[in-house]
Amino acid sequence: MTGRNVASTALKAREFPILVALAAVVVTTGLVNPTFASSEGISAILIESSVIGLLAASQSMLIIMRQIDLSVGSTTGLVAFLVGQNAAANIGVPFTISVVVGMAVGFAVGIVNGFFIAYLGLPSLVVTIAMLYVVRGVFSQLAGGETITADQVPAPLVELGSGSIFGVPYLFVCALIGAISVTLLLRYSRWGRDLYAIGSNPEAALRVGIPVARRTFVAFALSGIFTGVAGLLLLGRFSFADATSGLGIELYVIAACVIGGVAIAGGVGTAMGALIGAVLLQTITFALGALGVSQFWQQAVAGALLVLAITFDRVVAVRSARRVVRQVEVLA
Amino acid sequence: MVKTSLATKAVAVTLGVLVIAGLTAMPAQAAPKSGLKIAIIPKAINNGYFTAWNKGAQKACKEISATCKYMGPTTATGPAQVAFINQAIQQGYNAIVISAADQNAITPALKKAIARKICIVTSDADITDTKSRTVAVLPASSERIGAAEVDWIAAQIGNKGKVAVLSAAATAANQNAWIDAMKRQLAAKYPNITLAGVYYGDDDATKSAQQYGQILTEHPDIAGIISPTTVGIRAAAQEKKSKGSKVAITGLGLPSEMAPYVLDGTVKEFGLWNPIDLGYVGTMAAAECASGNLKQANGAKFTAGGKSYTQGANGVVYLGDPYKFDSSNIVAFSKIY
Amino acid sequence: MMALQRLRLTAWDRGIVLLLILTLLFGGMFSELFMAGDNLNFVISDVSEVLLIAFPMALLIIVRDIDLSVASSLTLASAVIGITYEATLSMPIAVVAGLATGSLCGLVNGLLVTKLGLSSLAVTIGTLALYRGLCFVLLGDMPISSFPMEWTDLAFYPIGSTFLPWSVVLLALFGALFWYLLHGTRFGRWCYAIGQGEEAAAYSGIPVDRVRLLLFVMTGFMAGLAGLVYTLRFASASPDGAMGYELIVIAAVLFGGVAIAGGIGTMWGVIAAVLVWGASRSLLQLAGFDANALVIVSGLLLLVSVAIPQLISRLREQLGHRSPRGGNPTRGEASLPSGNEVVHPSPAGAGHDQGSN
Structure with a gap:
């Protein structure tokens, strides 16, 4: 038990440097360009990080157990489009139906992924790259050149996309709720702790009787539902969807997880960390613009910072792991 | 199928x-x-x-x-x-x-x-x-398209202030030719309008909307945005509508997609060929x-x-x-x- | 165990070669347009960049690493070729500069992965953005298209009176080279050994990190070479070229029977897989399917390619032919890499896992 407490302290410590980095970026940029650190500036960053943040939070669950889901970009876009199309075709349909449709589509893709990965034992990278193509192809076929425009989007979603509470955009509140619930689920439920165990050492997890396949399947199904919600947020955020919606965002999602301290090697990290990673990623993008870095340099600098963040995180992780080992030795 | x-x-x-x-x-x-x-x-x-x-x-x-x-x-x-x-x-x-x-x-x-x-x-x-x-x-001709868009924005912002361009991909040949023409038109006819910058939304609705956010963060005093691409202008109009800004928006858009924004006053005028x-x-x-x-x-x-x-x-x-x-x-x- | 894996593997390998033959036969029967020299020329040209990068990527995945930055490296090499040619008006210098750029991209990836112990998936997502960004820094909004005709003609005309494009020379040369490297040399055996168990490989005296570093540099070099082919084929260098090729290359390599968990795969399988992918796309297109259908089929091919061998081995197990691998408890559950300790301060466990299996 003590060992677990120490470990969870170390987990917290992993997020600390990211928060420091985030604060540093906001303050420095804010000094140069005051609009950036104004409440509108920060609210803009939070809005832009919400969809990626929620996806990263749910992705962290998979990466922690050494899985990955690259199909989230296609699925998010598909959900956004289908919900918009469904709402437009059935004017006056209750908003809850839209929500159910969105979550059901995400769930469906999630269980297909989960089935192949958990029960057929196929590698998740391969299955989800394949699903990235399949879902995107089906989506493009359904959408064609059709666009879902603002007047077709259910009003509550539009409100969700533009409103805020105490200055915090609703969208970000959704992402935050998602990240907190995944974090708590993983830290305090038996189910969640199993995921960490699987990610740390899959063979050992199996030997101590953790039903690895079932955990994997449920994690993908759950992640599918979150992806569905992310699709709703995407539709709310842009009040628009077409065949290109969500294209290519999967790599940003993984990047957010990595920056947020969710180790690709599994077993480490939290959903909150992943969300903070998404916010940091977005903050850097905005900060570069606010600092007057040319458009053409922005991506290069962002890429360099990403590599730097991964390196830095690695150094911190190695150090905190050493500390854990030392502390465990002391306690023993 | x-x-x-x-x-x-x-x-x-x-x-x-x-x-x-x-x-x-x-x-x-x-x-x-x-x-x-x-x-x-x-x-x-x-x-x-x-x-x-x-x-x-x-x-x-x-x-x-x-x-x-x-x-x-x-x-x-x-x-x-x-x-x-x-x-x-x-x-x-x-x-x-x-x-x-x-x-x-x-x-x-x-x-x-x-x-x-x-x-x-x-x-x-x-x-x-x-x-x-x-x-x-x-x-x-590129000259006429570029010049026309500048004329539209100038009329909406009273011939003075800062404008930005929200384009498609950085390599989009059409857009680049029009933007060059816009610069010439600005220099020739509108000495009091300055071009704050060109932003690239890659003809992707998501990126275009985010670039709109960038423009407003970097230039809070921006008076107008010209978006010479149907994806960009629609994204900008939607962003303006949901966030409530005073920036004037014009450019090239599809009437079917832009109608709601013109009818509610978000966008005053824009253009396109058929x-x-x-x-x-x-x-x-x-x-x-x-x-x-x-x-x-x-x-x-x-x-x-x-x-x-x-x-x-x-x-x-x-x-x-x-x-x-x-x-x-x-x-x-x-x-x- | 090794022998059995080889056996199973060869079976898949043969399967994919057979699939290629069937695709070509079916293609020939279904439509004479498909077998026209002109079309085959196009199919080969169309897969040449993917295939060139797939050669080293197969080795990289066999040692359980991955490189997602290849498309960006390709484009960066192409941009450097363009810039250098404009500055020096010498294509040979430009080509050397392009290949050097590719190799450098690979070297940076390799150093970050091996020296700092970072996960290759994470590092190369970062350098994917970095290298692509540098393309925009170099070229901005001005693609370069002023390449000399003698060079672009190489990509335009076939070899003599055959239908083969000139890129076949590169494909044959490097295909043979990488085939020999993987299947005929000690280096190749090292790759399999590392993929099957890095720690064991290190204990048996294999210079694990040096092998991995070299593979990253090779991948970068080949991306640079693919960048040259791409530049000549489209007679231009543009910062947004080859978008999304990284996933196509990886998908093709996995389709060719290389296991993402490492240690398994052959060059024949990879080559046949890329050709099947290219041929089936062409066939579908000639049959009137649209681009959306092509995307769906690419995904289904990949899914089927990993699901079928797995189902076959399951079926065998159920019929009582329990293979030694069947005894491995992680098989048949979630397919996971054999346990490397995570957050382990020693370099052996450090960040080498894909985690993504």
């Missing part, structure tokens, strides 16, 4: 055989031959603008009894278009009407098509090497070319839909200035494209 595709194919092949048989027998004549096979290749298939463009192309095809196939990539890149140019070559099409997603990358493939006696017409977006296509059917006409005239030119009636020659004429069009230098045909939309005409046009 599989069934219909196979059926379509069967019909296409049968028609193709008939066409080829017919072609050899018929002498060249003034009107376009009937039964031509024409490939209509957009920058990307899943784009409302090109759906409208194709509507015009199909209308032309129907009038001249041609078999036209609308085919193109899912993402707007030149290399992705090349596979479809190859398809048109293999399947023995008589002509290709293409909106170039890349001003250079498709040229080698088009040269191969020309070697197979396939007529090439660029419509909507041209390539750099004007020898690799017969004619280009374009909306208006993509249906572009597709129509482009396809007619391709048919004339494939019938042996049209070659690239300065001053040469051809007719489409009863109207006569004259080639300028390098085989460029302009359809006319962009048309301006505002609350008085948007409803009517939004029903068309």
Whole structure:
């Protein structure tokens, strides 16, 4: 038990440097360009990080157990489009139906992924790259050149996309709720702790009787539902969807997880960390613009910072792991 | 889906055989031959603008009894278009009407098509090497499109202040030419308007919306945004509507997509040419070319839909200035494209 | 165990070669357009960049690493070729500069992965953005298209009176080279050994990190070479070229029977897989399917390619032919890499896992 407490302290410590980095970026940029650190500036960053943040939070669950889901970009876009199309075709349909449709589509893709990965034992990278193509192809076929425009989007979603509470955009509140619930689920439920165990050492997890396949399947199904919600947020955020919606965002999602301290090697990290990673990623993008870095340099600098963040995180992780080992030795 | 595709194919092949048989027998004549096979290749298939463009192309095809196939990539890149140019070559099409997603990358493939006696017409977006296509059917000269957009924004912001451009991809040839023209127009006519910067939304709704956010963060005092792309202007209008800003927005947009924003006052006026006409005239030119009636020659004429069009230098045909939309005409046009 | 894996593998390998033959036969029967020299020329040209990068990527995945930055490296090499040619008006210098750029991209990836012990998936997502960004820094909004005709003609005309494009020379040369490297040399055996168990490989004296570093440099070099082919084929260098190729290359390699968990795969399988992918796309297109259908089929091919061998081995197990691998408890559950300790301070366990299996 003590060992677990120490470990969870170390987990917290992993997020600390990211928060420091985030604060540093906001303050420095804010000094140069005051609009950036104004409440509108920060609210803009939070809005832009919400969809990626929620996806990263749910992705962290998979990466922690050494899985990955690259199909989230296609699925998010598909959900956004289908919900918009469904709402437009059935004017006056209750908003809850839209929500159910969105979550059901995400769930469906999630269980297909989960089935192949958990029960057929196929590698998740391969299955989800394949699903990235399949879902995107089906989506493009359904959408064609059709666009879902603002007047077709259910009003509550539009409100969700533009409103805020105490200055915090609703969208970000959704992402935050998602990240907190995944974090708590993983830290305090038996189910969640199993995921960490699987990610740390899959063979050992199996030997101590953790039903690895079932955990994997449920994690993908759950992640599918979150992806569905992310699709709703995407539709709310842009009040628009077409065949290109969500294209290519999967790599940003993984990047957010990595920056947020969710180790690709599994077993480490939290959903909150992943969300903070998404916010940091977005903050850097905005900060570069606010600092007057040319458009053409922005991506290069962002890429360099990403590599730097991964390196830095690695150094911190190695150090905190050493500390854990030392502390465990002391306690023993 | 599989069934219909196979059926379509069967019909296409049968028609193709008939066409080829017919072609050899018929002498060249003034009107376009009937039964031509024409490939209509957009920058990307899943784009409302090109759906409208194709509507015009199909209308032309129907009038001249041609078999036209609308085919193109899912993402707007030149290399992705090349596979479809190859398809048109293999399947023995008589002509290709293409909106170039890349001003250079498709040229080698088009040269191969020309070697197979396939007529090439660029419509909507041209390539750099004007020898690799017969004619280009374009909306208006870059100068006029760029200048018009500057005039629209100037009128809305009272001839002074900061404006930004929200463009498509950094490499989009059309947009870059228009932006250059905007800069010249600003320098020549509007000394009190400064260009704050050019932002690239890559013709992606998400990125364009985020670039709008960037513009407002970097330049809180921005007076106007010109977005010379249908994806960009729509994203900017939606962002303005949901966030409530005072910035004036204009550029090139589809009336059907922009109508709600004009009616609620988010956008005062913007413009566009008629993509249906572009597709129509482009396809007619391709048919004339494939019938042996049209070659690239300065001053040469051809007719489409009863109207006569004259080639300028390098085989460029302009359809006319962009048309301006505002609350008085948007409803009517939004029903068309 | 090794022998059995080889056996199973060869079976898949043969399967994919058979699939290629069937595709070509079916293609020939279905449509004479498909077998036309002109079309085959296009199919080969169209897969040449993917295939060139797939050669080293297969080795990289066999040692359980991955490189997602290849498309960006390709484009960066292409941009450097363009810039250098404009500056020096010498294509040979430009080509050397391009290949050097590719190799450098690979070297940076390799150093970050091996020296700092970072996960290759994470690092190369970062350098994917970095290298692509540098393309925009170099070229901005001005693609370069002023390449000399003697060079672009190489990509335009086939070899003599055959239908083969000139890129076949590169494909044959490097295909043979990488085939020999993987299947005929000690280095190749090392790759399999590392993939099957890095720690064991290290204990048996294999210079694990040096092998991995070298593979990253090779991948970068080949991306540079693919950049040259791409530049010549499209007679231009543009900062947004080859978008999304990284996933196509990886998908093709996995389709070819290389296991993402490492240690398994052959060059024949990879080559056949890329050709099947290219040929089936061409066939579908000639049959009138649109681009959306092509995307769906690419995904289904990949899914089927990993699902079928797995189902076959399951079936065998159920029929009582329990293989030694069947005894491995992680098989048949979630397919996971054999346990490397995570957050382990020693370099052996450090960040080498894909985690993504």
